[in-house]
Amino acid sequence: xxxxxxxxxxxxxxxxxxxxxxxxxxxxxxxxxxxxxxxxxxxxxxxxxxxxxxxxxxxxxxxxxxxxxxxxxxxxxxxxxxxxxxxxxxxxxxxxxxxxxxxxxxxxxxxxxxxxxxxxxxxxxxxxxxxxxxxxxxxxxxxxxxxxxxxxxxxxxxxxxxxxxxxxxxxxxxxxxxxxxxxxxxxxxxxxxxxxxxxxxxxxxxxxxxxxxxxxxxxxxxxxxxxxxxxxxxxxxxxxxxxxxxxxxxxxxxxxxxxxxxxx
Amino acid sequence: xxxxxxxxxxxxxxxxxxxxxxxxxxxxxxxxxxxxxxxxxxxxxxxxxxxxxxxxxxxxxxxxxxxxxxxxxxxxxxxxxxxxxxxxxxxxxxxxxxxxxxxxxxxxxxxxxxxxxxxxxxxxxxxxxxxxxxxxxxxxxxxxxxxxxxxxxxxxxxxxxxxxxxxxxxxxxxxxxxxxxxxxxxxxxxxxxxxxxxxxxxxxxxxxxxxxxxxxxxxxxxxxxxxxxxxxxxxxxxxxxxxxxxxxxxxxxxxxxxxxxxxx
DNA sequence: AGCATACTCCGTACGCCGCACGGAGTCATA
DNA sequence: TATGACTCCGTGCGGCGTACGGAGTATGCT
Numbered sequence: 001x002x003x004x005x006x007x008x009x010x011x012x013x014x015x016x017x018x019x020x021x022x023x024x025x026x027x028x029x030x031x032x033x034x035x036x037x038x039x040x041x042x043x044x045x046x047x048x049x050x051x052x053x054x055x056x057x058x059x060x061x062x063x064x065x066x067x068x069x070x071x072x073x074x075x076x077x078x079x080x081x082x083x084x085x086x087x088x089x090x091x092x093x094x095x096x097x098x099x100x101x102x103x104x105x106x107x108x109x110x111x112x113x114x115x116x117x118x119x120x121x122x123x124x125x126x127x128x129x130x131x132x133x134x135x136x137x138x139x140x141x142x143x144x145x146x147x148x149x150x151x152x153x154x155x156x157x158x159x160x161x162x163x164x165x166x167x168x169x170x171x172x173x174x175x176x177x178x179x180x181x182x183x184x185x186x187x188x189x190x191x192x193x194x195x196x197x198x199x200x201x202x203x204x205x206x207x208x209x210x211x212x213x214x215x216x217x218x219x220x221x222x223x224x225x226x227x228x229x230x231x232x233x234x235x236x237x238x239x240x241x242x243x244x245x246x247x248x249x250x251x252x253x254x255x256x257x258x259x260x261x262x263x264x
Numbered sequence: 265x266x267x268x269x270x271x272x273x274x275x276x277x278x279x280x281x282x283x284x285x286x287x288x289x290x291x292x293x294x295x296x297x298x299x300x301x302x303x304x305x306x307x308x309x310x311x312x313x314x315x316x317x318x319x320x321x322x323x324x325x326x327x328x329x330x331x332x333x334x335x336x337x338x339x340x341x342x343x344x345x346x347x348x349x350x351x352x353x354x355x356x357x358x359x360x361x362x363x364x365x366x367x368x369x370x371x372x373x374x375x376x377x378x379x380x381x382x383x384x385x386x387x388x389x390x391x392x393x394x395x396x397x398x399x400x401x402x403x404x405x406x407x408x409x410x411x412x413x414x415x416x417x418x419x420x421x422x423x424x425x426x427x428x429x430x431x432x433x434x435x436x437x438x439x440x441x442x443x444x445x446x447x448x449x450x451x452x453x454x455x456x457x458x459x460x461x462x463x464x465x466x467x468x469x470x471x472x473x474x475x476x477x478x479x480x481x482x483x484x485x486x487x488x489x490x491x492x493x494x495x496x497x498x499x500x501x502x503x504x505x506x507x508x509x510x511x512x513x514x515x516x517x518x519x520x521x522x523x524x525x526x527x528x
Numbered sequence: 529a530g531c532a533t534a535c536t537c538c539g540t541a542c543g544c545c546g547c548a549c550g551g552a553g554t555c556a557t558a
Numbered sequence: 559t560a561t562g563a564c565t566c567c568g569t570g571c572g573g574c575g576t577a578c579g580g581a582g583t584a585t586g587c588t
Contacts, residue, residue, distance in 0.1 A: 308536050
């Protein structure tokens, strides 16, 4: 489980944004600070780059989770002193923002997928779903991460796909939000289940086999009738995660489709 | 922002479960440990109770977030030594599980609401949504929290409401999962937006007014055409959170309804 | 009555963490 | 050649969760 301070601190939003959008902004060579592709500055040439740091951090987080990510470990992996990192990145929170955007850079663009808006939107959700599986720590990085350029790119692409529904702009955004929220929520569930596996060393199925009866003793027809019934009829048996993700996705797409063909 | 170690540790699931379900299990007076309502044991009578600790912890987390919650602070608020807490609660992670279940105890049961399955299910989602607003830290407590009795109660009630759809058990559970995931996902978004407000001290609207242009310079028709268009047409103007939550909720319910009236 | 025992309370200490600060070394520029 | 902006990073601070073990206390047994 996971928590990382944030709250309270003013944390210069301005600077975070500039770092996140480095080299994507309007061309202004004068203020090409904290970048890799910038005009030469005075002192010694940097031994590191923001990219390297972000990459190393992602590797650590992939392996040990966001809770296992520390500035000391990143520095160690790169063979530098811990405090050197702060030359490139103002704080850990900003590093996480950069990591999130870097992951989105690897995602493809849904509106280029073959098919209509429904297939394209589904492809978007599925890829997000996959990214969440591959980088569980993304789910633990709560708190408004200022939007980065690559995240924006994928969002833009999703909107482009949805545009084919012909729905008003306002609903396009709402529809994208539904799908995004849903995907994230389901990914959290899936991650939790995988985490349980890791913790106990057994598969979820095996865990239920062992501890299910004990929990079952608590779920009787009297205490939790609906859960009991579902349980009895095998509704909780691991019909794997992907299937139930897909079920919900299709329901949401159905709902959106209803708005297209329906009134309006 | 927020991270809390967990991972790796075996963390006696058995004991956690017994603590979480204390007084809800089958009657077994012999092993009434770590409870408040148990047979008298030997040593000095406990000065605290699990309930008190959980309550104090919730108050702190409500005020300062999960990142601001520390065992030291809980102890201080209760006027005891830090380590005394460990007499009642094996670790912070377990305390968080207890907190989550305690919050669900305050939630009402959707299947008792007036109306059909659609109204009841919507009521469930709206109340979860409210609980998430009131206790943002719930959203930061990722990782499989072993299911507590009160969480189970509300889930059972939701299943009961959905049962009126007549869908097969398997789909009832899937439908409940969709709604639950969606609600959580949207709550995260809303929390992020509120957090931004708190961080900058201005309302989100004011923040956009000030920094929007600068961000707008990055979002041109060329770079992010769909976002640009949506932006221009005011689709991002704060049509408040509740409305967009409600929009998605109705879409999902539409999708589920389609399964009821459709084939099958 | 008296003692063993099981229990609560909690001070101390350890090993982590993020990061403020300031000194030392490096190099483009004036 | 001297300046001063820049990188690198050792040290140290205040916080964290919690292991350990000792001291005090109430119960149950003889």
